[in-house]
Amino acid sequence: MISVAEALEVVLANTRPLSAEVFPLPDALGRILAEDIIADSDLPPFDRAQMDGYAVRASDVANAPANLRVIGESAAGAGWHHEMKAGEAVRIMTGAPVPQGADAVQQVELTREVDGASTVEILEAVNSGRSIVRRGQEVKAGETVLRAGEEINAQLIATLASFGYGRVKVGTRPRVAVMATGSELVDVRQKPGRDQIRDSNNYTIEAYARLAGATVERLPLAGDNTELLKKQMATAIERCDVLVTSGGVSMGVYDLTKGAFKELGAEIFFERVALKPGKPTVFGRIGSTLVFGLPGNPVSVAVTFNLFARPAIRAMQGARERTLPEEIAVMTRNVKAAKDRDSYLPAVLQTVDNGMLTAEPLKWGGSSDFVAFARANGLIVVPAGASLAADQPVKCLRLPA
Ligand code: AMP
Ligand code: MG
Numbered sequence: 001m002i003s004v005a006e007a008l009e010v011v012l013a014n015t016r017p018l019s020a021e022v023f024p025l026p027d028a029l030g031r032i033l034a035e036d037i038i039a040d041s042d043l044p045p046f047d048r049a050q051m052d053g054y055a056v057r058a059s060d061v062a063n064a065p066a067n068l069r070v071i072g073e074s075a076a077g078a079g080w081h082h083e084m085k086a087g088e089a090v091r092i093m094t095g096a097p098v099p100q101g102a103d104a105v106q107q108v109e110l111t112r113e114v115d116g117a118s119t120v121e122i123l124e125a126v127n128s129g130r131s132i133v134r135r136g137q138e139v140k141a142g143e144t145v146l147r148a149g150e151e152i153n154a155q156l157i158a159t160l161a162s163f164g165y166g167r168v169k170v171g172t173r174p175r176v177a178v179m180a181t182g183s184e185l186v187d188v189r190q191k192p193g194r195d196q197i198r199d200s201n202n203y204t205i206e207a208y209a210r211l212a213g214a215t216v217e218r219l220p221l222a223g224d225n226t227e228l229l230k231k232q233m234a235t236a237i238e239r240c241d242v243l244v245t246s247g248g249v250s251m252g253v254y255d256l257t258k259g260a261f262k263e264l265g266a267e268i269f270f271e272r273v274a275l276k277p278g279k280p281t282v283f284g285r286i287g288s289t290l291v292f293g294l295p296g297n298p299v300s301v302a303v304t305f306n307l308f309a310r311p312a313i314r315a316m317q318g319a320r321e322r323t324l325p326e327e328i329a330v331m332t333r334n335v336k337a338a339k340d341r342d343s344y345l346p347a348v349l350q351t352v353d354n355g356m357l358t359a360e361p362l363k364w365g366g367s368s369d370f371v372a373f374a375r376a377n378g379l380i381v382v383p384a385g386a387s388l389a390a391d392q393p394v395k396c397l398r399l400p401a
Contacts, residue, residue, distance in 0.1 A: 001272040001273065001274050001279070001340075002270050002272070002273060002274065003273070003274050003342070004273060004274065004275050004307060004342050007270055007273045007275075007281070007283070007307075007308060008307065008308065008311060008323070010269050010270055010283065011269075011283055011290075011308050011311060011312050012311060012312070012315055012322070014269060014283075014285060014290065015290065015311075015312045015315045015316060016316070017171065017315065017316055017317070017318045018171060018172040018174060018241065018316045018317065019172055020034035020035070020169045020170060020171055020172065020318070021169070021170060021171075021172050022167050022168065022169050022170075023167065023168055023170055024166065024167055024168075025157065025160055025161060025165060025166055025167065025168055028152050028160070028168040028170050029152055029153070029154070029157070030151070030152065030153070030213070031151075031152050031168075031170035031171065031173075031213070031317070032149065032150070032151055032152070032170055032171040032213065032314075032317040032318050032319045033146060033147070033148050033149065033150045033151075033152055033156075033168065033169070033170060033171075034148055034169040034170050034171050034318055035148055035168075035169040036144050036146070036147050036148055037144065037145050037146035037147075037159065037160060037163060037165060038142065038143070038144055038145070038163070039139045039140065039141050039142060039143045039144075039145050039163050040141065040163050040164055041141050041163070042135050042136035042139065042140055042141050043136070043137075043138040043139040043162065044133050044134075044135060044136075044137070044138065045135065046079070046097040046098075046135050047097060047098040047132055047133070047134050047135050048095060048096070048097065048098065048132070048133045048135075049074070049092045049093065049094055049095065049096050049097075049098055049105045049131060049132065050094065050105065050131040050132065050133055051094060051105050051107040051108070051131040052092070052093050052094050052107065052108045053091075053092060053105050053106050053107040053108040053109075053110070053111060053131065054068070054070070054089040054090065054091055054092060054105065054106050054108070054111055054120050054122065055074065055084065055089060055090040055091075055092045055098050055099055055102035055104070055105050056068060056089050056102060056103075056104055056105070056106055056122060056126065057084070057086060057101065057102060057103055057104070058103055058104045058125070058126055058127060058128040058129075058130070059086075059128075060086060060087060060122075061106065061122040061124075061125050061126060062125050063125070064122050064123060064124050064125045064126075065121055065122065065123050065124075066121070066122050067114060067119050067120070067121050067122075068087060068088060068089035068119070068120055068122060069087060069088050069089065069118065069119060070088075070089050070090070070091055070117060070118055070119060070120050071084070071088045071089070071090060072090045072091070072099075073090065073091040073092070074090050074091070074092045074093070074096040074097060074098070074099060075092075075093045075096050076093050076094065076095035076096045077095075077096075078096075079096055079097035079099070080097075080099050081097075081099070081100075082099065082100070083099070083100045083101045084099045084100065084101035084102045085101060088101075089120050089122070090102065091117075091120075092105055098132050103128045103129065103132070104126045104127065104128055104129060104130040104131065104132065105126075105130060105131035105132055106122050106124070106126045106130070106131075107131065110122070110123045110124045110126075111123060145159055145163065146159060146160070147320075148318060149318055149319055149320035150320065151319060151321070152168070152170070170317075171213075171316070171317030171318040171319065172316075172317065173213055173214055173215050173317065174213070174214045174215075174241040174242055174313050174316040174317065175214065175215055175216075175217065175239065175240040175241050175242070176205075176209045176214040176215070176216045176217070176240060176241070176242045176243075176244060176313065177216075177217045177218075177219055177236035177239075177240040177242070177243045177244070178201075178202045178205045178206055178209070178216060178217070178218050178219065178243075178244050178245075178246075179202070179218075179219040179222055179229075179232050179233065179236065179243065179244070179245045179246075180199045180201050180202045180221055180222070180245070180246050180247060181222055181223070181224060181229060181245060181246065181247040181248035181256070181257055181296070182199075182221075182223070182224060182247045182248065182296060183223045183224045183225075183254070184196050184197055185197065185198070185199040185221050185223075186198055186199065186221070187199060187221060188200075188203065199221060200298055200370060201246035201247070201294075201296070201298060201301045202218050202246070204298060204301055204302060204305075204370075205244050205246065205294075205301060205305055205309075206218060208302070208305050208306060208309075208310065208400060209242075209244070209305075209309070209313060211400040211401075212309075212310045212313040212314055212400070213313060213314065213317050213319070214242070214313050217236070217239075217240065219232045219235070219236055220232065224248065224254040224256055225256075226256045226259060226260050226263070229248075229256060229257065229260040230260045230263060230264055233245075233260060233261070233264055233286070233291075234264060236289070237264070237286050237287055237289045237291075240289055241288075241289060241290065241316060242289065242290045242291075242292070242309065242312065242313060242316075243286075243289055243290070243291045243292070244291075244292045244294060244305065244309055245257050245291070245292070245293050245294065246294045246295070246296055246301050247294075247295070247296030248293070248296065249271075249280040249281070249282050249293045249294070249295055249296075250280050250295065250296070257282070257293045258271060258282055258293060261282065261284055261286065261291055261293060264286050265286060265287075266284040266285065266286045266291060267284055267285050267286075268282065268283070268284040269283050269284055269285070270282070270283050271283075271293075273304075274340060274341040274342060274384060275303075275304070275307070275341055275342055275343075275344065276337075276338045276341045276342070276343045276344070277295070277297060277299055277300040277303055277304075277344070277366075277367035278294070278295055278300045278303050278304040278307070278344075279295075279341065280293075280295050281293065281294055281295060281304045281308060282294075283308060290312055292304075292305070292308060292309045292312075294309075295367075297366075297367040297368045298367075298368065298370035298373070299346065299364075299366075299367040299368070299369065299370060299373045300367045302346075302373065302399075303344050303346075303367075303379065306324055306379075306397075306399065306400065307323075307324075307344070310322070310323075310324070310400070311323050323397075324379075324397035324398055324399065324400070325397070325398045326395060326396070326397060326398075327349065327357060327378070327395075327396045327397075327398060328357070328393050328394070328395060328396070329347075329349055329357040329358055329359035329378075329380075329393070329394060329396045330356055330357065330358050330359065330391060330392065330393055330394075331358075331359055331361075331380070331388050331389065331390050331391065331392050331393075331394055332358050332359065332360045332361075332390060333360075333361065333390045334387065334388065334389050334390055335361050335380065335382060335387070335388050336382070336386075336387045336388075337382035337383060337384055337385060337386050337387070338384065339384065339385055340384055340385070341384050342381065342382065342383055342384050343380075343381075343382040343384075344379040344380070344381060344382075344397070345361045345362070345379060345380040345382060346361070346362045346364065346372075346373050346376035346378075346379060347359045347360055347361050347362060347376060347377075347378050347379060347380045347396065348360045348362065348375055348376060348377060348378070349377055349378040349396055349398070359378065359380050359394060359396050361380060362375060362376055376399060377398065377399055377401065378396045378397060378398050378399055379396060379397045379399065380394055380395075380396050381394065381395045381396065381397065382394070
């Protein structure tokens, strides 16, 4: 049995990034950047007015009110490109270049037109540099502004657009096949007969795999029949980067998943992890396809997928953030770990009135209780053998949302 940390290392050591592909910028949202983003120009590219008003020399208006001669207009996209002299002002708009000779912009609310528009009265003094963003003040040409491995969220889009990345190199989405084992399973559209239940794991895995950036192919239910398992697995391996199965990895007579992997020539890297829930998790490779044999219980599936399969899917896309985000939260009650295994307890993480993040372990019936699990948004990490007391800070992981 290996530790959770060792198992994660083994997964990452055996995961190779897929090649990158190029997409139009709008379609790159949510994908992983596969190139460094370099500024092709200073930002702003010229001294830029931050306000509508008048470009002035601060020294001219130090004893405001002061009258200045308006000698031109600088608009966004149509600047006034001459030298502005003492006693002069240029009407200017937000986003327009500040003329040579001016060193401040006074906002229009603190000015008054006199003599039609040929003279402006500046009502208040203004400090040199006021309402001007200097060329290159935000970014210098040649600077690396974003790095490969970042997830392209909406906040990044302006940066990509502004530096001319109309097409962006992103990590290819891994193709994930999911397959449920178990003769008791029927599909979601069917009414379970005697001794049967509906398959939920395929849908859970599909959901988490998509949240991790994968495309997903659901294989037909394979029952507990080694030949059928092998047949489905073989088709998946031909066209997918990752195969995730659920069920059939415990010690029962009908737990056939590992055997089927092995008969297909799998190299098995681990098959037991010191983890609760999720001890019988299997990880291996068949050809170039990574295979994850997750346990059958629905909550074990959610935990083990996110601890092991998610990092592989993220790493294949070149993502820098592979594991679930960590948080420190304060326990609301006492909990105990298993003696020899780290426990990952489903929990509700929430910020309470004083701004503190608390972790409330779910009241649940164990790893089959997916209805209780529906409320969880995090996992509390309880090291093997440890007891955690109420009011103590603990490490938690955020479940993907
Ligand atoms: P197993 O690991 O195959 O022994 O399954 C453990 C438990 O999880 C059993 O109660 C199964 O009925 C249940 N289970 C297995 N696969 C699924 C699935 N795809 N959807 C829902 N429950 C499942
Ligand atoms: Mg089973």
